[in-house]
Amino acid sequence: MAKSERVVIIGAGAFGLGTALRLKEEGYTYVTVLDRSMPPVPDGSSNDISRIIRFDYGDAIYARIAKEAFELWKTPEYSDAFYQTPCLWVCQDGTPEQPVQPQAQEYSDKTKRVLSEMGQEWHAVKSVEEAKEKFPKLTGRLASPGFDGFYNNAAGWADAGKAISRLASRCISAGVSFITGPNGQVIDFEKDQHGNIKAAITADGNKVPGDKFIVATGAWTASLVPAWNSMLAAGQLVGYLKLTPEEVIQLKDLPIYFNFSTGFFCFPPHEATGYLKVAVHGLGYTRNNESANVSSPPTNAVASRANYVPAEGLKRMEAGLRDLFPHLVSRGFERTGICWYNDTPTGDFIFDFHPDHKNLFIATGGSGHAFKFLPVIGKYISAAFQRNLPSKLLDKWRFPTQFREGFRDDEFAGDGSRGGPARRELTASERATFDSALKLSSRQSKI
Numbered sequence: 001m002a003k004s005e006r007v008v009i010i011g012a013g014a015f016g017l018g019t020a021l022r023l024k025e026e027g028y029t030y031v032t033v034l035d036r037s038m039p040p041v042p043d044g045s046s047n048d049i050s051r052i053i054r055f056d057y058g059d060a061i062y063a064r065i066a067k068e069a070f071e072l073w074k075t076p077e078y079s080d081a082f083y084q085t086p087c088l089w090v091c092q093d094g095t096p097e098q099p100v101q102p103q104a105q106e107y108s109d110k111t112k113r114v115l116s117e118m119g120q121e122w123h124a125v126k127s128v129e130e131a132k133e134k135f136p137k138l139t140g141r142l143a144s145p146g147f148d149g150f151y152n153n154a155a156g157w158a159d160a161g162k163a164i165s166r167l168a169s170r171c172i173s174a175g176v177s178f179i180t181g182p183n184g185q186v187i188d189f190e191k192d193q194h195g196n197i198k199a200a201i202t203a204d205g206n207k208v209p210g211d212k213f214i215v216a217t218g219a220w221t222a223s224l225v226p227a228w229n230s231m232l233a234a235g236q237l238v239g240y241l242k243l244t245p246e247e248v249i250q251l252k253d254l255p256i257y258f259n260f261s262t263g264f265f266c267f268p269p270h271e272a273t274g275y276l277k278v279a280v281h282g283l284g285y286t287r288n289n290e291s292a293n294v295s296s297p298p299t300n301a302v303a304s305r306a307n308y309v310p311a312e313g314l315k316r317m318e319a320g321l322r323d324l325f326p327h328l329v330s331r332g333f334e335r336t337g338i339c340w341y342n343d344t345p346t347g348d349f350i351f352d353f354h355p356d357h358k359n360l361f362i363a364t365g366g367s368g369h370a371f372k373f374l375p376v377i378g379k380y381i382s383a384a385f386q387r388n389l390p391s392k393l394l395d396k397w398r399f400p401t402q403f404r405e406g407f408r409d410d411e412f413a414g415d416g417s418r419g420g421p422a423r424r425e426l427t428a429s430e431r432a433t434f435d436s437a438l439k440l441s442s443r444q445s446k447i
Contacts, residue, residue, distance in 0.1 A: 001212075001386050006030040008200055008208055010186045010224075011216035012039040012178070013046035014371055015363045017167045018378030019214060019385070024174040026382060032177040034200060034208060036185035036301040040164040043302050045218055045339055047161050048238070049270045050277050051371040052256055054087050054155040055120070058110035058416060061396065063118060065373060065380070070154065072375035077170070081163035085268055086255040087155035088125065088135060092262070093146030098319060099421045100261035105148065107416040108260050112150055125149040135255050140323045143259050157256060157267055160371060167374065179208065185301065186224065189213070189360070197360050214385065215354075216363040219340035222294040225354060229403035230345075231365055232412050233295040234284030234423060235338040237313045238305075240275040241321070242334040248274055257324060263419030264320030276328070278317055281368055283414075283423035284341065285310065287431060297340045298438060305337040306438035310430045316420065338434070341368040345400065345407070347415035351384035352399040361385050362399055367414060 007028055009016045012035035023031050040047035053073055055066035073082040091108050094100035115122045125131050128142045131149060143149065172178070182204040190199040190207060199207040215225055219233035243251070248269040258265040263282035270277060286295035309317070314336065322329045342364050344350060350365040363381045370377065383389045384397060403411070409423060426434065 003028045004030070005211035006209065007032070007212045007214065008210035009033045009214045009216060010200060011035060011218065012037070012041055012168070012180075013044045013216060013218055014164065014374050014377060015218070015366070015381060016214070016216035017164065017171055018374060019216065019363060019381045020176045020378070021167065021171050021174055022378030022382040024171070024176055031175070032179060032208065032210070033171070034179050034184040034186055034202070036181065036203070038178065038180045039168040040161045042304050043297065043340070045341060045366060045368075046164050046371060048277075048339070049159055049161065049273060049275060050157045050267045051160045052087065052155070052258070052265070053082060053158050053372045054152065056087065056089060056111050056122075056152055056155070057114060058107045060114050060117065061393070062369070063114045065376060067118070067120070069373045069376045073156070073158065075375075078158075078163060078166075078375055081159045081166060082156055083158070083268070084156035085253075086151050086153045088131065088149060088151040088255040088257050089260060090125075090131070090143040090147060090149035090258070091260050092143035092148075094261065095145070098262060101263075101419050103416045104260035104419060108148070108150070110416070115152070120152075120154065122150050122152045125151060137251055137254055138257070138324055140326050142323055143261065144323075151255060155256060158371070158374070159270070163374060181301070191357070195357050197357055212359050212361065212385075214361045214363055214381075218364060218366060219297050219342040220299060221342055221362070221364045223289050223292045223296040223299065225360070225362065226356060227294065228401060229407045230350065230400040232286065232343045233297060234286060234341045234343050235297070235426070236282060236284050236341055236368065237280040237309050237317055238337045238339050239278045239309070239314075239317045239321075239333040240335050241278070241328060241331060243269055243274050243276050245274065251276070259320065259323075259419060260417060261419050262316070262320060264316070264323070266320070266324055275334070278321055279339070280313070280316055280320070280420060281418060282420035283412075283418050284343075285313075285338070286423065286425045288425060298435070302438060302441070304441045305339075306434055306441050307335045307337065308434050308437035309336040309338060310426065341366065343367050343412055343414060345403065345411050345413075347417070349397050350399055351381050351397040352394075355399060355401060369417075
């Protein structure tokens with residue numbers, strides 16, 4: 001692959017920016033990134049005040065690569081956006097009011113086994129009482145009934161928006177070109193008679209030519225390229241509760257708390273904003289795009305996420321918060337949101353050329369766990385792009401074609417780390433409220 005070829009990357013999130021920087025570092029001359037927004041993209045999954053950084057995985061490959069990334073989060077290129085803190089992982093039994101995923105304990109056990117095989121330390125926590133003794137700021141009932149847990153001190157969280165901004169600046173310094181707004185919002189591709197991509201077509205009718213194209217568009221991928229049921233855009237719950245300055249200080253030593261069974265997790269306070277952020281890593285919500293017959297977030301450029309989650313999702317976040325801090329529940333969330341994952345059936349990334357377009361490379365499938373790999377993700381995508389990865393990784397991250405004729409919903413169960421109830425489509429009423437909230441959020445941001 002000639003490094004003088006023009007490489008066009010669609011998507012300015014973690015995958016796209018990480019790849020762009022790596023290609024420039026490896027000597028590629030022409031690297032251009034297209035997106036409808038400058039990074040951090042307001043509604044992209046790479047943008048927020050916090051993302052978990054850990055290498056606690058039930059999969060040994062991801063655990064080793066995440067450990068590699070974890071060490072780099074502590075280096076000067078990334079450390080100003082990284083905060084090391086313990087992560088407490090818990091499981092519980094289900095109740096009629098709190099449905100859980102039955103594979104949670106199995107995934108927790110696999111994770112501990114992988115850590116032990118890597119020679120990494122972890123600490124068992126066998127009861128709520130033990131958890132509160134170690135982390136006394138947790139005042140609720142925690143994961144009850146049936147509590148079982150462990151914690152790892154080698155973990156932390158990253159200010160995602162800050163990290164992406166820094167990475168974008170490094171890309172610009174390295175010579176990466178950016179085209180944004182309607183000029184950069186790719187809506188289609190111009191192809192030759194053999195299916196090769198000649199140019200990316202943008203919302204204003206502009207054509208951006210190239211020799212190789214990399215699609216790194218996250219949850220929007222299936223609405224842009226033929227995905228053959230290999231990926232699914234799923235919306236996840238996020239909530240932000242405003243703390244007083246005194247509460248921020250009181251809770252600053254919180255661990256990250258993650259409930260495998262319910263999917264609920266909570267970060268330590270974000271000092272700059274005063275927010276206590278909670279979220280749910282579940283099977284999520286779909287939003288059918290009838291024209292493309294896929295689930296997709298809105299495709300128009302937005303200024304911020306919609307301040308909305310479905311009513312039952314709000315109750316799930318409140319229930320999780322009550323398990324940790326009962327006294328805070330009545331205060332309510334100052335804002336909420338839906339974060340869109342691009343899920344794959346097994347939770348594996350897709351780093352492969354599209355079967356129908358030999359110069360179109362797909363880098364997607366973050367499946368809710370990709371951001372932690374930011375310091376190394378470009379290295380692995382670039383190697384897959386150049387077919388320089390070990391065959392085991394090329395096979396793990398190949399473009400799945402076995403679902404072309406359709407799939408069962410249980411085939412999109414992920415890696416076993418998801419919690420809570422089954423995935424479902426947003427109702428017509430929920431979708432209308434979401435779309436209205438999205439328009440309101442965009443208007444308010446312009447005031």
